[in-house]
Amino acid sequence: MGNKRPSKKRTFVMFSNLRNETSKGFRCKAFPAYLSGFCFQSAKVLQILLYSTLIFISLSFGCSTTALLKVGTLTVLDSLPLRLAQHKPIFTENHLVVETVYFESPSDLRAALMNGKVDAIITDLVGALLLNDQQERVKVVRVALRTSSSRPMFAIMTTPHHPITTVRGLENARIAISREASDKYVAEKLLGAAGVNRWTETEVSSAQTGLEMLQRGEVTAALLSEPLISVALGFGARVVLDDRRLLLGQTVVVFNQHVVNGKPAIIRRFLRAYEQSVRELNVRPNQYRSLVMELVRAPSEVSASLPIPLFTFPGEVPTESDVESVNTWLVAKKMLLQPVPYRRAVNAGFLWDPYQFRPAACCGW
Known part of the structure; x- marks a missing residue:
């Protein structure tokens, strides 16, 4: 009957061995008998063969149809997994063409x-809930980035122009706060939890404007997020309050309800690629410093040292208590007529089971 070809399991082991061999140098004994007629001249050729085979195996389990998605974001660290998934290219492995619109x-x-x-x-x-006021328009399908106990997403900062070193000094202070609802929510929660009862809010068009006013000494303090926190620290500003204890900061991935209804399989594919990108960033963040410098609008000396956050992995959605807290505040501020039901706002059904996770082949795993 002749020599039998190795099984799929045997083939996978063979290529794993080849990767180990090529890391040490070329050795012909790594080839099985049915490839003995081939003789490559360098280990680099073997590595290319290995990479191509892994890509083929990875794609063979996916859908053969390439799907197009447009994803909008700001130029912030929260969208770094999107940038990496295009750079590697993780989206391509998952038969996706993703256009990022800033x-x-x-x-x-x-x-x-x-x-x-x-x-x-x-x-x-906060913005995601506002989109679902009165009717179902969008769905939150994943948390993008959260505040952690080691890294704040928001901070109230003062400059050397105003010698405030404690929270008590913020009483009756003039604080620049962006007109965005999310910034107002965070500022009120931070100040209220710290026992600050009175302050003068200076509404500004953006946190960037607040930073500029802070630098000129036109306000006592300002609510900032990264990379503006790092920029402010660079000119001598001090952090008086941040959200590491309250864990207020949270950004989310939101899909239009029409896409949720009509293309659920594509959302699943997108989130699989997103998981792979997040995992790669969390394991080897310093390899992608150049992407941070491309993405974030900040002086090069800031973006070169900006802390790369640990992204949420495995994927999760906002908790019911997260949504309830925001709902309560929005209704109190009359931005919502009534709370947005949790199931109208959030759908956890697109998340991948962590036990089914497979790293991206293009990342060398």
């Missing part, structure tokens, strides 16, 4: 989702 403001970002100019966005949880 916007100048959160309001423009959310308007693009509502107008159908993009299929999905990365935005804050």
Whole structure:
């Protein structure tokens, strides 16, 4: 009957061995008998063969149809997994063509989702709930980035112009806060939890404007997020309050409801690629410093040292208590007529089971 070809399991082991061999140098004995007629001249050729085979195996388990998605975001660290998935290319492995569209403001970002100019966005949880006021328009399918106990997403900062070193010094202070609902929510929660009862809010068009006013000494303090926190630290500003204890900061991946209804399999494929990208970033963050410098609008000396966050992995969605807290505040501020039901806002059904996770082949795993 002749020599039998090795089984799929045997083939996988063979290529694993080849990768080990090529890391040490070329050895012909690594080849099985049915490839003995081939003789490669360098280990590099073997590595290319290995890479191509792994890509083929990876793609063979996916859908053969390539899907196009447009995803909107701001130029912030929260969208770094998107940038990496295009760079590697993880999206290509998952038969996706993803166009990332960058916007100048959160309001423009959310308007693009509502107008159908993009299929999905990365935005804050407050904004996501506002989009679902009165009717089901969008779904939160994953947390993009959360505040952690080691890394804040928001901070109230003061400059050397105002010698405030404690929270008590913020009483009756003039604080620059962006007009975005999410910033107002975080500021009120931070100040209220710290026991600050009175302050003068100076509403600004953006946190960038607040930073500039802080630097000129026109306000006592300002609510900032990264990379503006790092920029402010660079000119001598001090952190008086941040959200590491309250864990207020949270951005989410949001899909238009039309896409949720019509293309659920594509959302699953997108989130598989997103998981792979997040895992790669969390394991080897320093390898992608150049992507941070491309993405984040900050002086090069800031982006070169900006802490790369640990992204949420495995994927999760906002908790019911997260949504309830935001709902309560929005209703109190009359931004919502009534709370948005959790099931209208969030769908956890697209998340991947961690036990089914497989790293991207193009990342060398």
